[in-house]
Amino acid sequence: MFDQNGLSLDQAPPISVVLRFFLSGALFGIVAGLLILVFNTAIFDPAAIEAVILTHTLTLGVMLSFMFAALFQMLPVIAGVKLTAPVRKANMLQYPFILGVIVLLFAFYSGKVLLFTIASFLLGGAILSITVTMLRELLKLPNHSSSSKGMSIALIALGILTILALYMTGTLGGIFEGMHYLQVKQAHFTFGLFGWIALLIISISFQVIEMFYVTPSYPTLMHKHLPLSLLILIGTGTLLSPIIADVWSFVTPLLALLMVLYALITLKRLTQRKRPITDATVLLWRIGTGLLIASMLLMLSADYSGYTILAKLSYLSFAGFAISIVFAMFYKIVPFLTWFHLSSQGYFTAPMMHEVIHPKTAMRHFYIHSATLLVLALSLFFSPLIYLGGFLTLLSFGWILWQIIHAWRLYLHTQRTGEKFEMNIPTT
Amino acid sequence: MNISQFMTQEHRMCDTTFAEAEQAVANGDWEAAEKAFLQFSNETLTHFKREEDELFPVFESHTGSTEGPTQVMRYEHEQVKGLIGKMAEAIESQEKDTYLSLCESMMILLQQHNMKEEQMLYAMCERLLPPELKDETLEKMKQVEL
Numbered sequence: 001m002f003d004q005n006g007l008s009l010d011q012a013p014p015i016s017v018v019l020r021f022f023l024s025g026a027l028f029g030i031v032a033g034l035l036i037l038v039f040n041t042a043i044f045d046p047a048a049i050e051a052v053i054l055t056h057t058l059t060l061g062v063m064l065s066f067m068f069a070a071l072f073q074m075l076p077v078i079a080g081v082k083l084t085a086p087v088r089k090a091n092m093l094q095y096p097f098i099l100g101v102i103v104l105l106f107a108f109y110s111g112k113v114l115l116f117t118i119a120s121f122l123l124g125g126a127i128l129s130i131t132v133t134m135l136r137e138l139l140k141l142p143n144h145s146s147s148s149k150g151m152s153i154a155l156i157a158l159g160i161l162t163i164l165a166l167y168m169t170g171t172l173g174g175i176f177e178g179m180h181y182l183q184v185k186q187a188h189f190t191f192g193l194f195g196w197i198a199l200l201i202i203s204i205s206f207q208v209i210e211m212f213y214v215t216p217s218y219p220t221l222m223h224k225h226l227p228l229s230l231l232i233l234i235g236t237g238t239l240l241s242p243i244i245a246d247v248w249s250f251v252t253p254l255l256a257l258l259m260v261l262y263a264l265i266t267l268k269r270l271t272q273r274k275r276p277i278t279d280a281t282v283l284l285w286r287i288g289t290g291l292l293i294a295s296m297l298l299m300l301s302a303d304y305s306g307y308t309i310l311a312k313l314s315y316l317s318f319a320g321f322a323i324s325i326v327f328a329m330f331y332k333i334v335p336f337l338t339w340f341h342l343s344s345q346g347y348f349t350a351p352m353m354h355e356v357i358h359p360k361t362a363m364r365h366f367y368i369h370s371a372t373l374l375v376l377a378l379s380l381f382f383s384p385l386i387y388l389g390g391f392l393t394l395l396s397f398g399w400i401l402w403q404i405i406h407a408w409r410l411y412l413h414t415q416r417t418g419e420k421f422e423m424n425i426p427t428t
Numbered sequence: 429m430n431i432s433q434f435m436t437q438e439h440r441m442c443d444t445t446f447a448e449a450e451q452a453v454a455n456g457d458w459e460a461a462e463k464a465f466l467q468f469s470n471e472t473l474t475h476f477k478r479e480e481d482e483l484f485p486v487f488e489s490h491t492g493s494t495e496g497p498t499q500v501m502r503y504e505h506e507q508v509k510g511l512i513g514k515m516a517e518a519i520e521s522q523e524k525d526t527y528l529s530l531c532e533s534m535m536i537l538l539q540q541h542n543m544k545e546e547q548m549l550y551a552m553c554e555r556l557l558p559p560e561l562k563d564e565t566l567e568k569m570k571q572v573e574l
């Protein structure tokens with residue numbers, strides 16, 4: 001039973017698998033910065049194609065890349081899933097995925113039918129095949145933790161989200177008539193933000209908050225039932241939307257309430273941590289969950305008041321939430337993996353976590369990231385600030401890119417020059 | 429109190445003393461740091477000894493598996509012991525940054541190890557071992573000293 005459960009960190013994939021997804025995420029983040037500079041405040045107009053392009057650069061290019069990195073690493077370590085041939089799987093996913101995202105962005109920009117068709121094949125094939133592979137392995141597990149259950153549910157949401165996206169690209173590509181286009185668009189949006197991004201972050205946090213910061217666990221009711229409740233709510237909304245036109249006006253407040261509850265408990269847990277030292281990652285979790293609360297309250301206020309500025313601030317806050325949490329995870333995962341893989345390979349000179357990324361470096365990035373979010377929010381009121389917002393986005397993801405390159409170079413340098421203690425144990 | 433509760437409680441105690449040592453180092457209070465670190469390493473090593481001398485052999489003989497989970501746990505114990513040695517050196521030479529950096533690695537390593545024990549190994553022991561053997565093993569574990 002244990003063998004199947006993949007107990008050890010030694011069953012984690014090679015570090016290159018994780019770093020390559022972080023790398024593509026950082027590069028798409030840089031693209032997002034450039035797009036903000038080019039598109040200016042058109043990015044805030046939900047009806048504008050510029051907003052659609054930037055949103056997909058961030059959600060697909062940045063978030064999905066980072067989340068694949070997290071899944072490849074965490075499925076074996078936290079959930080106990082054995083992913084065979086991880087390098088081959090990562091390659092088969094990443095190349096069509098990157099190409100697919102680029103083609104999709106050009107398809108949005110040009111409206112060319114052929115590009116939508118190519119993007120559908122590339123993205124649909126890559127995302128659905130890895131989703132099915134990961135889900136199949138997860139379902140084989142004899143024992144499920146709340147995290148592994150949550151990850152399974154998030155992956156189901158990713159699968160549905162992708163199928164809904166294929167319906168839309170199929171419609172834009174002229175394959176379908178698109179009778180339900182608007183309902184599918186709403187469902188795609190809700191599955192994407194709540195069903196995939198939020199659900200995966202929530203599921204992973206059930207274990208990493210406790211693990212990284214040594215806090216009490218989340219309430220049993222929450223970690224056992226929240227992921228499935230979210231999926232059921234979104235699924236119900238989607239299925240009923242063709243029959244009940246305003247179904248989302250009932251579902252969305254419930255989703256928002258659950259998100260706020262989750263965020264409040266996370267903030268509470270962060271105050272209960274046994275390790276009182278506050279580093280950049282704690283601040284990123286705080287700002288991230290704080291922004292989740294802000295985003296939900298702004299979304300509800302926008303729905304009731306009809307003020308579009310509130311809806312725009314809500315989207316921005318949600319993006320801030322997701323990216324803050326991803327950065328928080330990055331600053332723990334990359335230094336730990338660099339140290340762990342090298343020290344497991346027996347290198348005396350394996351760099352310590354602070355040598356890979358020093359807490360001060362992470363703290364500087366926290367300030368850049370916070371400034372980015374603040375300036376982008378202010379640019380809604382004073383549009384010339386959008387240029388500064390674009391520049392800060394570039395700087396923020398450039399900072400991440402540099403940390404990845406630095407960690408990888410340090411890893412290779414240690415392997416090339418480090419003294420090694422030969423151990424008769426399996427290493428990656 | 430059963431095996432799972434007893435051992436889980438020990439994990440939490442180690443976390444507390446670990447955090448005390450970390451905070452003391454961060455404050456530059458080396459005397460308090462040394463005291464808390466010594467307590468942390470004693471508690472951790474005693475806990476490992478309870479598992480390696482008593483719990484693991486019982487689990488192995490009952491399940492007939494010596495190459496499964498207990499082997500992985502033993503290997504991870506060695507990794508933790510290696511880090512304890514490095515942390516002791518850092519305390520002795522009062523290298524604050526080195527110590528805090530080692531703390532980061534130690535906590536992630538230790539927490540994922542503890543989670544696996546609590547969620548799987550102890551749970552399996554509770555499920556698979558007969559009641560009288562569990563009581564006997566728990567009593568023996570309590571007697572273990574460094």
